[in-house]
Amino acid sequence: xxxxxxxxxxxxxxxxxxxxxxxxxxxxxxxxxxxxxxxxxxxxxxxxxxxxxxxxxxxxxxxxxxxxxxxxxxxxxxxxxxxxxxxxxxxxxxxxxxxxxxxxxxxxxxxxxxxxxxxxxxxxxxxxxxxxxxxxxxxxxxxxxxxxxxxxxxxxxxxxxxxxxxxxxxxxxxxxxxxxx
Numbered sequence: 001x002x003x004x005x006x007x008x009x010x011x012x013x014x015x016x017x018x019x020x021x022x023x024x025x026x027x028x029x030x031x032x033x034x035x036x037x038x039x040x041x042x043x044x045x046x047x048x049x050x051x052x053x054x055x056x057x058x059x060x061x062x063x064x065x066x067x068x069x070x071x072x073x074x075x076x077x078x079x080x081x082x083x084x085x086x087x088x089x090x091x092x093x094x095x096x097x098x099x100x101x102x103x104x105x106x107x108x109x110x111x112x113x114x115x116x117x118x119x120x121x122x123x124x125x126x127x128x129x130x131x132x133x134x135x136x137x138x139x140x141x142x143x144x145x146x147x148x149x150x151x152x153x154x155x156x157x158x159x160x161x162x163x164x165x166x167x168x169x170x171x172x173x174x175x176x177x178x179x180x181x
Contacts, residue, residue, distance in 0.1 A: 041100050044105060044106060045100075045153065048107055049098065049107060051157055051172050052170055054172050055171065055172075056082060056083075057083040057085070057087065057160065057171035057173075058080065058081060058082065058083075058156065058158070058172065058173035059079070059173055060080075060137070060156055060175045061077060061078050061175055062077055062078075063076040063078050064076070072143070074114070074139065075138065075141065076136055076138050077136070077139070077175055078134065078137075079093055079123070079134065079137050079173065080123075080133065080134045081124065081125060081126060081133045082126060083125060083160070084125045084127060085161060085162060085167075086122055086123065086124050086125065086128075086161040087122065087123050087159065087171050088120060088121070088122045088159045089157075089158035090120055090158075091118050092112070092114060092116035092139070093137045093156045093158070094157045095112065095154055095155070095156050096112070096155050097112060097141050097152055097154050097155070098110060098152070099151070099152050099153075099179075100150065100151045100153070103147075110142060112141065113142050114138060114139055114140040121135065122161070123135060123158075137154075141179070149178055150180065151176055151178060151179075152178075152179050153177075154175050154176075154177065155172060156172065156173055157171070157172040158170070
């Protein structure tokens with residue numbers, strides 16, 4: 001009986017070792033480094049779009065909480081200044097749009113068909129006396145030539161103010177919307 005247990009243990013050790021080696025060798029393809037995974041959407045976005053990542057100064061969300069929208073329809077978003085500073089924006093709250101083209105693993109800027117009037121907009125702090133700390137932002141993406149369904153990222157960016165003057169700090173926020181899904 002002792003010989004059988006020893007032989008059984010030797011066979012188990014051999015089988016386990018062989019399994020580990022096969023797993024390790026199966027992952028090797030003879031190259032110096034493992035093949036890279038496709039870049040994720042977030043990394044590609046922040047590497048290709050010239051804007052700083054949001055820092056919590058602003059919040060942007062699709063109005064009505066809709067996750068997927070029809071192509072060609074305007075998109076309404078709620079922009080909130082969650083900071084204690086004023087933020088000044090270009091007309092239309094400086095909204096820009098980008099679509100993720102998965103076949104090419106890149107973001108492309110989308111033209112906004114909306115026309116805005118005025119010279120710009122300012123949102124005060126939520127604790128301020130003006131009550132002007134939240135706004136409705138509407139964009140109208142031109143998705144001609146873009147295959148759907150597509151993830152559309154709406155990005156707003158503005159200048160942080162102190163005492164009515166620009167501080168040199170930028171504030172941004174974004175919301176992702178699925179179009180035609």
